[in-house]
Amino acid sequence: MAGRKSDFTLTKLDDLFTTQAQRDEEQLSKIRDIPLELIDDFPDHPFKVRDDEDMMQLVESVKERGVITPATVRQKEDGRYELVSGHRRKRACELAGFETLRSEIVDLNRDEATILMVESNFQRSEILPSEKAFAYKMRLEAMKRQAGRPRKENVSPVGTNLRTDEQIAQETGDSRNQIHRYVRLTNLVSELLEFVDEGRIKMRPAVELSYLDEDCQRDVVDEIDLNDATPSHDQTIRMRKLFNEGNLTTEAIHAVMSEEKPNQKEKIVLRGDRVRQLIPKNIPVSQTEDFVCKALEHYNKFLRNRAERDSR
Template identity: 70%
Template sequence: MPKRKTDFDLPTLDDLFSTQEERDEAKLDKIRDIPLELIDDFPDHPFHVRDDEDMQQLVDSIKTRGVLTPAVLREKEDGRYELVSGHRRKRACELAGLSTLRSEIKDLSRDEAIIYMVESNFQRSSILPSEKAFSYKMRLEAIKRQAGRPKAENGVPVGHDSLVGKSREIIAAQSTDSNTQIQRYIRLTHLIPELLDLVDEGSIKMRPAVELSYLDYDYQKDVLEEIEVTQSTPSHAQTIRMRKMQDEGTLSTMAIREIMSEEKPNQKERIILRGEKVRKLIPKAVPIEQTEDYIYKAIEHYNKFLSKKRSERDSR
């Protein structure tokens, strides 16, 4: 028996019994200039809007030619509008000094709007891991709700339920990422923000990041502190050990410190000075930003002292 389309895919009666010209006119009727003050951003929008060089180019384009592709809005019950697609265009209009945004008003449910928002933003040429992570999670939850599954099933962790797996397969069939890779991205949503930032920067790779996502919040904070101290990130093998130790109940702050202090094959030898041991030896009047210079001068002075001692010993 062929699979039934969702209501989101079914054509309306107007579509079936109207000409293309009539449909085009109807669409134009839904395109209006909406005041920016009436437009609310999409709740928990996972894609960043940056005031970078690309944004400035978009601002210049809008100043010259206007908004060529209308944003997509859905009307809210209070008469305001929710921005589904076009967050960069809205920001560019603000920077360009415009008061309205050329928009198409679509009749979308909450879950249809989530799916539309994610799909439209995935057309971007560059997407950060964190953006993929939260957008995949939002879309997965929307698809599960559309399927009418009980709330108890919706709460099952990713990767531990066949229904969740089927929802990921639906997403994978429509994206360049595999089912497994989508599962990895969604795991990134369990990282503390500081570690997720390092993933976006490329400092932490995907697989180590996934392993770290299974650590408790406090242990993730310990890992972050060690990254700052050692100026190096954990390898995949090290994160696997941390996760295994947590599962066995043997992970601790000291264990994380010992693992992170190990020298990795591609890591140059580093000298590590821990703040709690060094700071008490430095006068309180020395600002934190001058600590390194103070330590260097102290070591230099100590070397001169040792050299003088050796000279006195040799002269006897």
């Protein structure tokens, strides 16, 4: 039937001429305890390693049972090792007082290692927007470079014609547009990106701000600190429009950011039953608002007159 995907996949060449036992033994030969001092973190690793409660639990687990799942490393030209996956396990071993990390040594180039690093870290239960942003950017760039390279002879030649962003979208559940929104966040200054991680600035306003240059973004940060309020989506759209027109000055940013947003206006709640008891019954409903306003005006005048008398 047209359009139906086949479940058939080609077997790797090595798998045709080796037994499962031989392959398992070969994999075990690549697993060893490597001194922590010889293992370098992955360059520009986008995922934060925090010494939080989860880390302390991992430390206790490592102390009791060791590292159950080996970390993944690749050997560098200088003889040291580059950590591909297992940054939390490495940190746990350091905190537990271990001197080595059980690791599997893999033969990967930089782009292959980048793709594996991102894939393995996306299994975390919690990922910050900033972590996703730089991870998506690194993986997209690596996949685009990989697309132009010849495949290794042991890799199955069955491929896809999917765009890199489409492939990542299928694997992660984020839409293509959402992936590119995350990547835009990498253009934010660190303070704004931190606001996004904290949930103070939502995705859509953050994306609009990412189109401003660094100086304008710094001015926005100053206004956030001054007003203790973050910009709305509408405000960021207007600032981006002004920036594109060459009119986004420090004064313009201040003017936009100083506006009171609807959700920041303090609401006055009046109990209807109490108010109705104070309004004469002969006042029509249509005149209720006018009556209440005039009553408040008279009361305010009374308070001012009393304050003047007391000050004499």
